[in-house]
Amino acid sequence: MQWVKVLGGAAGAAALLGLGIILGHFAIPKGADPAPSASASQDLDPEILEVVMGLLSASRIRENLRELSREPHPASSRQDEALVQLLLQHWQDPESGLDSVETSSYEVLLSFPSPEQPNRVAIVGPAGNISFSCRQSKENLTGEQGGPDVLPPYAAYAPPGTPQGLLVYANRGSEEDFKELQAQGIRLNGTIALTRYGGVGRGAKAVNAAKHQVAGVLVYTDPADINDGHSLPNETFPHSWHLPPSGVERGSYYEYFGDPLTPYLPAKPSSFRLDPDTAPGFPPIPIQPIGFEDAQVLLCNLQGPPAPAAWQGALGCDYRLGPGFQPGGMFADSQVNMSVYNRLELRNSSNVLGVIRGAAEPDRYVLYGNHRDSWVHGAVDPSSGTAVLLELSRVLGTLVKKGIWRPRRSIVFASWGAEEFGLIGSTEFTEEFSSKLRERAVAYVNVDISVFANATLRAQGTPPVQSVLFSAAKQISAPGPGGLSIYDNWLRYFNRSSPAYGLVPSLGSLGAGSDYAPFIHFLGISSMDIAYTYDRSKTSARIYPTYHTAFDTFGYVDKFVDPGFGSHQAVARTAGSVLLRLSDSLFLPLNVSDYSETLRSFLQAAQQHLGAQLEGEGISLAPLVTAVGKFEREAVALSRHISALQKGTFDPLQVRMLNDQLMLLERAFLNPRAFPEERYYSHVLWAPRHSSVATFPGLANACARALNTDPGSAAWAEVRRQLSIVVAALEGAAATLRPVADL
């Protein structure tokens, strides 16, 4: 069987032997009804886990990826819909499909370049003559960058317009960058600002620029930021994994997430929609991305004072600030003209949802998802994740169809639409089923880009998922030589010193980079994101070099990102093990007491960095100290209760009650009224923090805003309010951990 070969170093001889016995055992026909009966005390079977690990095939993931990335498939395109059909076909397969599958479609606002009027960036001489035009599509290096289905580079949701003005260089387009230009006396009014990717969000570059009366913004990827400085054609793809000079990162420039016209409502055809002309969150001025070969022409011909050292890049010239081009040069007295013809369009975008019904607790959902839409071929983003999703659902579906296994809880596999435009499919799903998901979702596992690079596992998540990730990672071999477990390999690359456990791999926290965002921030569902990633000692690239370009192709992955697909397999096994543990363990493997470390560290940061400032206003952190202490004590007591229950006799209702406490803890941190200006963000611990103090975000943000305001200001009142909000959330959360008959 295929899996035996694939298993390779991933399982020891003993495991192999066990595996053979199990398969032999399971292969015996069980009679007319092969489904195992629902058992209230069903628990994770380590042998099933071994079987699943063994069956997850690197070569099948590779074939999935080839199929998924064959054509460009941006959201709502014909090819995207074809992949919907592909997923349906896989998940309805009689041999390896799921119990039930459905698609659900939303009518959402997307943004596309005009097919008739291509966006254009040109240098226009004083007589109106065009002396230079930026490339309108990428160089067709592998035969995959041409054709009508390759979306030309554009900034999704940037408004149309044809601004023209003198060029300035504005570094990353942050508020500070524009202030620096202002400080240097650069007149910004009416200019075109050339910015580089990174530092701040895409849309923020236009927002910041518009505040200074800039007329249009260009954005490019500096080779210093993505290629470790390499920029020559023979140093870049297809000769290496580096970004070619003509590569352009696409992306959404929308500020929020979810369908822009239907916040908090599912984007059904009949739903109330905001007026697109006044809906918030779109870039205020035209913005257009270009490749670094074009950026070089623009930037290396600028006049004006030299840019600060930190603003210099790897285009092979000294960056200057402008405005305008060098008087003696080929573009003397020229301006830059942008012609942007993007259009907003209401399009249908589909999610595909497949369910394996839980045997004992079908009303408890472990969700596992990834988006399906790409910008171009999207081999890495998102198809590397979808390839894993298909392999994992195939393996589990096969066991279910054969009657060998059925999880204790339901598993919901999801293929989201229109993530690239702003996590739209997943957000609409959470809006449509908010009540059901809040009540019943155990956790959400996201595997978007499954392999950025092949050095190490990288995971983001809330504290309760740390334990299940560690358990999974300890039992699986890392790809490559060395014989380390994924856990031990991970520990070498990302680690922290935990007061409770000593040196452990460090989990990142969840921002809004992929479809986990609505689950954790809007609904308070414990979430995680899993991938393989870089050796950071070897690259400082912002992200993998062909990200969101037409060079993110199957060949790129196969040749440079993960030859042999061992890292893909490692991610499939890790995520698969996590999924099995969450869906099949009698006691939910969510260690809620791991929240205590986070709360304690947030508290210490507040005391250390904000304590004096607060004290000056007569604001005491004592209630917060009390609340954190209470949480810690209740968490410890609950852990003891769990241990006692596991050792003694218990009935299934007792376990259910305990599991409900574990599942719902994350919900106790939700407060939909805490941050009214932050759309969807309701989790008081993980809302966006606009302050360098690593503490409770509401408190940190309010303190940052109150600084230098008068003692009786509204800003200081907001600090007090935010402090009370987090104290109430922690007290409320601690109350949910107490013995359930106590108040």
Place this chain on the structure above:
Amino acid sequence: MQWVKVLGGAAGAAALLGLGIILGHFAIPKGADPAPSASASQDLDPEILEVVMGLLSASRIRENLRELSREPHPASSRQDEALVQLLLQHWQDPESGLDSVETSSYEVLLSFPSPEQPNRVAIVGPAGNISFSCRQSKENLTGEQGGPDVLPPYAAYAPPGTPQGLLVYANRGSEEDFKELQAQGIRLNGTIALTRYGGVGRGAKAVNAAKHQVAGVLVYTDPADINDGHSLPNETFPHSWHLPPSGVERGSYYEYFGDPLTPYLPAKPSSFRLDPDTAPGFPPIPIQPIGFEDAQVLLCNLQGPPAPAAWQGALGCDYRLGPGFQPGGMFADSQVNMSVYNRLELRNSSNVLGVIRGAAEPDRYVLYGNHRDSWVHGAVDPSSGTAVLLELSRVLGTLVKKGIWRPRRSIVFASWGAEEFGLIGSTEFTEEFSSKLRERAVAYVNVDISVFANATLRAQGTPPVQSVLFSAAKQISAPGPGGLSIYDNWLRYFNRSSPAYGLVPSLGSLGAGSDYAPFIHFLGISSMDIAYTYDRSKTSARIYPTYHTAFDTFGYVDKFVDPGFGSHQAVARTAGSVLLRLSDSLFLPLNVSDYSETLRSFLQAAQQHLGAQLEGEGISLAPLVTAVGKFEREAVALSRHISALQKGTFDPLQVRMLNDQLMLLERAFLNPRAFPEERYYSHVLWAPRHSSVATFPGLANACARALNTDPGSAAWAEVRRQLSIVVAALEGAAATLRPVADL
């Protein structure tokens, strides 16, 4: 035993026999550990129900009431705190107490008259002489209306001030009333407006008056509105149950509910507080209540045009509008002077909470509560409810302490503080434990005033509680002759034709009149309010006549409201039976499919009364029709599933999953973003409706506001938004009723 005597006509001979056998059976000592073991399949035992019905004693309720209403006990007073101790003593009693008891205190903003400077209303002659003063305390008719602990009449939260001006009569102080005065050419600027209770909320009278530059407001109870016209001393208490001429209704004039300074946060000492000077919801101008004997002096001496016929009352004169007094009369050229010295004070107010731990599902809470604070002695309001609460907790506590019985789920008894000031204790409780309650509360049963009068049961609640109320009411005999069940008696007084069931007693819907409000509106917990009430063919009184006056005493109840306390006992039995059924039934007796009738009637009202208006704007109700239909179908399917489950074999987890669907349905109607201007109101079906169309409140209110605005107005956009909000809620609710492994 006492209960045998009390049982009387309430149980038949067969039941009595059964009861004897059961008690004999239970009386046999069970050995060292008398607690029955937790059983996952424990179900309601009809014999225990009979025992409880039998043990609930009218004479004990009477004794409780005598004790509870012995002294005036307004919120946070010494006597209120003494009752906290009394409750603790009862609930900690070793023979009849509960498993655990605790008090929890909040620091809340209350409002009291100044003890040093009594409020005063006087007629001031042109020379500044006082020609008449309203009574500052009530006539001491029964020896209970005097003394330092009787709060003099005042309007809680009315601001201090000493306005003086010509008197006008403004009927009930509604917006329309002031517009009518304006239409009649009455100059309102700087006047004092005399209003009568009823029609609009207390505080609204001052809000409406202030819009017309009125300087101060007086409010009195017209004998036409409370005494069926009777007003003479010998027709009123202590000679009958009617309000004496010196009686004055106190009350809260605060617009919202909950502690005014800590909306959405528990009012702990450290909590963030609004500035009381700018916190919203307080009356904008001084307002003071007076008795009708004083109102008669003022009103019967007014000059000006005669008041409209509908404004006339029973004070024995023709009401005129003013401004000012008759020129030939004793108050010619006089003005009215109000001196209001109310003070806002931060006070500690306590809740008392007692728990009977559930045997099988301790994490499911059936809550039963009433407030403890009164305005004066508060024999009816709230002690008639608290007397029932104490008797019910005694009976259940006794069974638990004796080891005879323990409910399947936990029962939480609550004695709320500071309800009279705006449901403060209960609201703070829901804020402090919002997560826990949202997750775990099965239902909230409120018995505030248990007996308004002794004619019939009256209940308010959301549709799912109808079935359990009916089941209880059918099994209990109504007090008085006739031998009817409470149900059949109820049916005679309040009924409606149900499409599903034919003629049934009609349940009222839940406003914000008592402590159920935060449970249903803020947390979406199925709630009900139970009482005995009037024969409406015999009285048109707004409420029982001594409501919120110093005449609401034990003697009043004992002599006029419920001699013999049979109605109190009937309420105890009804509420007790409901409580037992909710806490002990294996399958939760919440019939969620009864929501279908409500939704269908709301839909029909929308189609009939708003359809044309909406169609004119191109707004279709089709999505609402679809959503209601979907809800109905899923509810029917769920009912079939329940029946099938009840007939077949099932494991406790299956029942738990089903019960979770039933318990949580009400939560699916919550949308904290639906009505941002309505504090706490999140339930999209039961938010306040300011329109006469009996349909979905958000839609009704938005349509009312959009009427006569331009087609593209923000008001019409809000209509569309509200329609989408209710459609999404119904679709989401229907989704929670589907088989749990379906999406």
